[in-house]
Amino acid sequence: MxxxxxxxxxxxxxxxxxxxxxxxxxxxxxxxxxxxxxxxYDRIYETPGLYEYLFYERYGCNSPDVVCSLLNEHLGNGNRTIKPLNVLDIGAGNGMVAEKLKELCSAEMIVGIDIIEEAAKAAERDRPGVYEDYYVADLTDLPEPVESALAKGNFNGMTIVAALGFGDIPPLAFANGYNFIDTPGWIAFNIKDEFVCDGDNTGFCQLIDKMLDEKIMEIEAKKKYRHRFSQDGTALYYQAIVARKNQDIPEDMLKEFIE
Ligand SMILES: C[S@@+](CC[C@H](N)C(=O)[O-])C[C@H]1O[C@@H](n2cnc3c(N)ncnc32)[C@H](O)[C@@H]1O
Known part of the structure; x- marks a missing residue:
């Protein structure tokens, strides 16, 4: 208790x-x-400190740190071709990733997007000022004003942490977000380790496979780590990934992921 x-x-x-x-x-x-x-998440974000206590203290999650450290390490290895780092943080929640992007990657500008209002309120309450802007919108169905604001974002980085798989962000949200990033750009995310095509019915694996096959994106750094413990005590292993964006996802490929 x-x-x-x-x-x-x-x-x-x-x-x-x-x-x-x-x-x-x-x-x-x-x-x-x-x-x-x-x-x-709406209920969890409403209570200050509850998200941090639940996932980070109680169940040992460290993903924002691991993903942002991998991104920083990669950029430090002679790959920081583009400065400053302007990031679109997808499924931004209460700002834990933005905080790490500032601290570890010296990100200049971060824009957040999350589907629920409570996330935006919690980010402002718990980490005021880490986001330049924060949009409450569904990335699979963006209202026009948000779409045109993001299109003018000049992003060269995208983060999605603790938000892919387990019924969270669908592949179309990843794909739509991806197309707001400039080329070349850096995509940093984490995904369940056994997210192999056979067991993945979300379509995310198929999307990533196609993007890699067609060199739309190239994985440049990868690290397996313990994302957190589940409530039954099992350690959940994820992959932290940093990829390079080479080009936009073409319209016809996007259409395959529209339900
Ligand atoms: C587990 S939280 C991760 C929050 C944050 N990235 C972190 O690491 O602390 C997943 C977030 O994704 C958001 N989300 C789910 N579907 C979404 C969508 N279609 N568009 C935007 N955000 C979405 C949820 O509201 C939730 O805040």
Whole structure:
């Protein structure tokens, strides 16, 4: 149990959790107890510090640090051809990636985008000033004003951390975001280690395979690491990836990922 000023949190015991079952916790505020799933980001972002406590302290996530360190290491290895680093941070949440981009990669400008309003509010509340702009929009269905603002963004980097797979950001969101980045550009993301085509029904693997086959993007640095522990105690391994953007994804390829 964890106790904050106005709430307490209860987690199921590790040995009572079935492997692969939906992860959740109970939050008690006054007389009210809510069951919150790990994917209920809107509810999690509403309580200051809860996202950090849950994923980073309790379940050992370190992904923003690992992905941004890999990006920085790669840029430091003679690959920083383009300065300054202007990044579009997709599935930005409450700004943990932006904070690391500033700290580790000396990013000059970062623009965030997330589908939920609570994420934007939490970023402003918890890390004011890390984003130049923050859009609340679905990257698979962008309103015109957001689309034209992003098109003028002059981004040479894109990050997607802890947001691909597990029913989070769909491949079309990755693809649409990718096409806002200049060429050449740097794409830094993480993905579940066993995200192989056979077991992937989200289409993300097919998209990446096609992009690599056609040299639209080239993977330049890769690192396997422990993303976090799941609630049943299993270590979840991911790959941190830094890729070089060589060209936009063509329209006909994009169409394959529109449902
Ligand atoms: C696990 S959080 C990761 C937050 C942050 N990147 C981090 O590492 O702390 C995933 C985020 O992706 C956002 N997301 C999911 N689908 C999206 C979409 N179609 N467009 C934009 N954001 C989306 C969610 O709202 C959520 O905030």
């Amino acid at each position: 964890v106790t904050g000023k106005e709430f307490s949190i209860h987690f199921p015991k590790v040995d009572s959790v079935e492997q692969g079952s939906e992860e959740y916790f109970l939050i008690k505020c006054g007389d009210k107890t809510e069951r919150v799933r790990f994917h209920d």
